[in-house]
Amino acid sequence: MKMIACTEGRSDKIEAFSLEMIAAARSVAAAGDEVVAFFAGQAAKAAAASFGAADRMIVADAAGSDLIPAETYARLLRDAVTAEQPDLVLVPYSANGLDVAADIAARTGWPLLSYVNEIKRDGETLTVVAQMYGGKVLAECVVKLPAVLMVNPGAFAEAVPSPIDATKIQQIDAKTAIESAKVKMVAIDVPDYADVDLTTAERIVCVGRGIGDEASIDIARDLATILGAEIAGSRPVVDNGWLPKLRQVGKSGQKVKPKLYLALGVSGAPEHLEGMSHADLIIAVNTDPKAPIFNVAHYGATCDLFDLVASLSDRLQAPPGR
Amino acid sequence: MNILVVLRMIPDSAGELQLAEDGRGIDREWLDFQLNDFDDHALEEAILLKEAGGATVTAVAIGEGANRVLQMAAARGADEVIALQAEDDAMISSRTIAATIAATARDKSADLILCGVQSTEDVFGQLAPYVGAMLDWPHVSGTNRVVADGAGLRVTQERGAGVAVTYEMTLPAVLGVQTASKAPRYVSGSKLREASKTPIGRAALEPSGFERSAEIRELRLPAQGGSGEDLGNDAENVADRLVTILAVNGLTANGLARK
Numbered sequence: 001m002k003m004i005a006c007t008e009g010r011s012d013k014i015e016a017f018s019l020e021m022i023a024a025a026r027s028v029a030a031a032g033d034e035v036v037a038f039f040a041g042q043a044a045k046a047a048a049a050s051f052g053a054a055d056r057m058i059v060a061d062a063a064g065s066d067l068i069p070a071e072t073y074a075r076l077l078r079d080a081v082t083a084e085q086p087d088l089v090l091v092p093y094s095a096n097g098l099d100v101a102a103d104i105a106a107r108t109g110w111p112l113l114s115y116v117n118e119i120k121r122d123g124e125t126l127t128v129v130a131q132m133y134g135g136k137v138l139a140e141c142v143v144k145l146p147a148v149l150m151v152n153p154g155a156f157a158e159a160v161p162s163p164i165d166a167t168k169i170q171q172i173d174a175k176t177a178i179e180s181a182k183v184k185m186v187a188i189d190v191p192d193y194a195d196v197d198l199t200t201a202e203r204i205v206c207v208g209r210g211i212g213d214e215a216s217i218d219i220a221r222d223l224a225t226i227l228g229a230e231i232a233g234s235r236p237v238v239d240n241g242w243l244p245k246l247r248q249v250g251k252s253g254q255k256v257k258p259k260l261y262l263a264l265g266v267s268g269a270p271e272h273l274e275g276m277s278h279a280d281l282i283i284a285v286n287t288d289p290k291a292p293i294f295n296v297a298h299y300g301a302t303c304d305l306f307d308l309v310a311s312l313s314d315r316l317q318a319p320p321g322r
Numbered sequence: 323m324n325i326l327v328v329l330r331m332i333p334d335s336a337g338e339l340q341l342a343e344d345g346r347g348i349d350r351e352w353l354d355f356q357l358n359d360f361d362d363h364a365l366e367e368a369i370l371l372k373e374a375g376g377a378t379v380t381a382v383a384i385g386e387g388a389n390r391v392l393q394m395a396a397a398r399g400a401d402e403v404i405a406l407q408a409e410d411d412a413m414i415s416s417r418t419i420a421a422t423i424a425a426t427a428r429d430k431s432a433d434l435i436l437c438g439v440q441s442t443e444d445v446f447g448q449l450a451p452y453v454g455a456m457l458d459w460p461h462v463s464g465t466n467r468v469v470a471d472g473a474g475l476r477v478t479q480e481r482g483a484g485v486a487v488t489y490e491m492t493l494p495a496v497l498g499v500q501t502a503s504k505a506p507r508y509v510s511g512s513k514l515r516e517a518s519k520t521p522i523g524r525a526a527l528e529p530s531g532f533e534r535s536a537e538i539r540e541l542r543l544p545a546q547g548g549s550g551e552d553l554g555n556d557a558e559n560v561a562d563r564l565v566t567i568l569a570v571n572g573l574t575a576n577g578l579a580r581k
């Protein structure tokens with residue numbers, strides 16, 4: 001069996017989930033199987049220095065393009081798939097992967113499962129566990145090969161980075177695909193982390209849509225101040241303009257690992273968990289006892305968040321020794 | 323510009339999801355269905371493009387409550403609305419409906435297809451890349467800004483860690499919208515009533531043209547709670563416990579003040 005593990009990078013760095021895709025492929029590989037890492041982008045050197053867990057690597061080196069649009073990535077991958085005839089293509093659930101996975105599935109006609117957490121091999125088929133309904137339901141599915149899987153970041157432990165032997169690297173031409181692309185990158189905006197850097201915060205109070213409205217953010221902000229914590233938000237809170245973008249935690253926000261993460265009215269969608277599930281101490285308050293945030297919380301409470309914030313602020317504000 | 327917007331009705335995942343008796347689906351009988359949030363943003367983006375530079379917007383809806391949502395779409399500015407006949411009690415798989423969306427786009431001479439970046443039922447793949455690949459049109463997912471720019475589009479996409487990437491792309495194209503350039507607008511009751519007169523077209527689903535992606539052997543709810551401790555639902559009790567938990571972990575407010 002041959003597996004292609006899709007990997008990514010921006011600027012001169014590889015994305016950490018690239019090593020997870022290689023590990024996921026390795027986890028189903030038997031003796032004699034082949035794991036081929038596919039990389040398209042500018043960080044070809046970094047990829048070669050890290051992807052030693054793969055048996056081979058196909059590289060579309062796009063020197064000078066900080067980021068390859070998914071359309072171009074998918075086209076290059078398509079060529080590799082045609083040439084290699086793999087049994088399995090693993091694509092990360094990333095901004096790029098969202099466009100790549102179904103594109104390849106549509107053009108090959110192969111099965112596709114998304115939001116995959118577990119892969120097991122049973123002879124010629126795979127048993128795959130995928131998330132549905134914002135992580136509230138798990139689907140165990142039987143998938144025939146060849147197939148495409150879009151794998152959740154964080155579902156597999158990273159392969160140990162090591163250099164890959166130069167003789168195992170095959171370069172493919174990226175230039176033609178980049179030049180003829182219908183989608184061209186014109187700008188990358190990287191935020192200025194000088195104001196707020198949640199990634200180094202020791203304590204975070206995160207509000208979700210359960211906070212209800214903009215005015216109520218202040219209540220949570222006051223609690224954060226008492227706790228010496230940074231205030232953060234889930235995506236809808238930031239989308240509504242109630243908190244600045246730099247305070248978003250999750251897939252398209254920041255990945256944080258504080259000593260304390262207090263989640264108020266956050267459901268715990270996979271895209272949110274991706275940003276915070278490694279925090280040391282997670283306390284979740286949500287009126288829905290089935291909210292997936294409780295699957296990662298160390299302590300969970302199902303009371304109204306406003307009641308809790310009021311009671312907790314009261315107690316923490318009281319002078320010591322009262 | 324002709325824009326086609328796709329509106330999918332999905333189970334309200336804030337509500338309780340029960341598994342069906344055969345364990346292969348969720349029990350849809352008592353569920354509330356609502357418009358996929360990302361599709362709502364796609365609709366808004368379509369209307370914003372129409373207001374900015376003129377466009378004809380066709381909205382296609384599928385699933386329980388489609389008619390109601392199409393009236394809302396008309397009230398917000400959609401010019402034509404079509405209800406797609408879904409299979410009864412089946413989840414709305416983007417892989418299955420992609421062929422119909424592609425055919426409708428051809429039929430309406432669409433230059434641009436807008437849909438939400440994902441839905442909670444698209445475990446077999448996302449709509450924008452499926453339709454894009456089937457039509458061989460470029461597609462970008464995860465957009466939070468779309469501007470018509472001459473013969474093409476200027477589109478901003480969200481990446482991780484707050485990084486935003488802007489692309490220029492040619493039309494025709496497909497976009498998987500994450501967030502509209504402006505928050506979806508509110509429609510007044512009077513506008514809704516007026517729009518309720520808009521005739522709703524009907525169309526049937528075409529065969530998907532794809533093999534089935536997988537056989538769902540079993541759906542299950544994730545193990546509840548993990549190893550976490552349940553502090554209950556009494557705010558006063560919870561607050562008492564948390565004061566202790568924070569103190570034990572060296573996380574009290576006072577502990578911090580002394581540092």
Ligand SMILES: Cc1cc2nc3c(=O)[nH]c(=O)nc-3n(C[C@H](O)[C@H](O)[C@H](O)COP(=O)(O)OP(=O)(O)OC[C@H]3O[C@@H](n4cnc5c(N)ncnc54)[C@H](O)[C@@H]3O)c2cc1C
Pocket residue numbers: 207208209210211233234235236237248249250251252253254264265266267268269270271272275285286287288291303304305306336439440464
């Ligand atoms: C490509 C992509 C990237 C994404 N990136 C991110 C990201 O970076 N960060 C992110 O957060 N999301 C991200 N998302 C969105 C994610 O899928 C969810 O939609 C989002 O996390 C939901 O936010 P929420 O939990 O605040 O809201 P909801 O899911 O609406 O949850 C609100 C919760 O509040 C609870 N609640 C309501 N009232 C109260 C009350 N009074 N007291 C207590 N609890 C209450 C409810 O029970 C509910 O569980 C992304 C999605 C996509 C497709």
